[in-house]
Amino acid sequence: MAYKITSQCISCNLCLSVCPTGAVKVIDGNHWIDPELCTNCVGSFYTVPQCKAGCPTCNGCVKQKGDYWEDWFANYNHSLAKLTNKKDYWERWFEYYSQKFSEQLQKRQGEVLGI
Numbered sequence: 260m261a262y263k264i265t266s267q268c269i270s271c272n273l274c275l276s277v278c279p280t281g282a283v284k285v286i287d288g289n290h291w292i293d294p295e296l297c298t299n300c301v302g303s304f305y306t307v308p309q310c311k312a313g314c315p316t317c318n319g320c321v322k323q324k325g326d327y328w329e330d331w332f333a334n335y336n337h338s339l340a341k342l343t344n345k346k347d348y349w350e351r352w353f354e355y356y357s358q359k360f361s362e363q364l365q366k367r368q369g370e371v372l373g374i
């Protein structure tokens with residue numbers, strides 16, 4: 260998932276000069292990262308994304324979000340693992356919740372349809 264430039268960008272042009280792949284473009288005065296060219300700096304000389312590392316706003320260059328729930332589980336699992344030592348707490352909670360919700364839904368549909 261490529262990096263992107265957010266509305267916090269102050270057009271300092273730093274990312275433009277440090278990007279090893281030339282992925283940062285300026286279009287109509289707005290900075291933009293071409294996802295076809297951005298490699299997340301993986302495989303380059305650098306070990307961290309140069310645009311993010313140098314951005315003076317700290318949030319001008321950010322990694323694009325993946326799947327919403329994937330990120331959600333990753334964040335909360337990480338927090339909970341610190342507290343409980345259970346690494347998959349939220350997945351198990353979500354599976355249990357989904358199962359119960361599905362059962363209730365089927366029961367309700369059965370009542371409505373008179374099954």
Ligand code: SF4
Nearest residue numbers: 268269272274314319
């Ligand atoms: S380094 Fe950050 S503030 Fe500067 S042009 Fe890039 S995104 Fe904008």
Ligand code: SF4
Nearest residue numbers: 278297299300308310
């Ligand atoms: S992550 Fe690396 S390759 Fe991608 S735009 Fe930023 S500096 Fe360029």
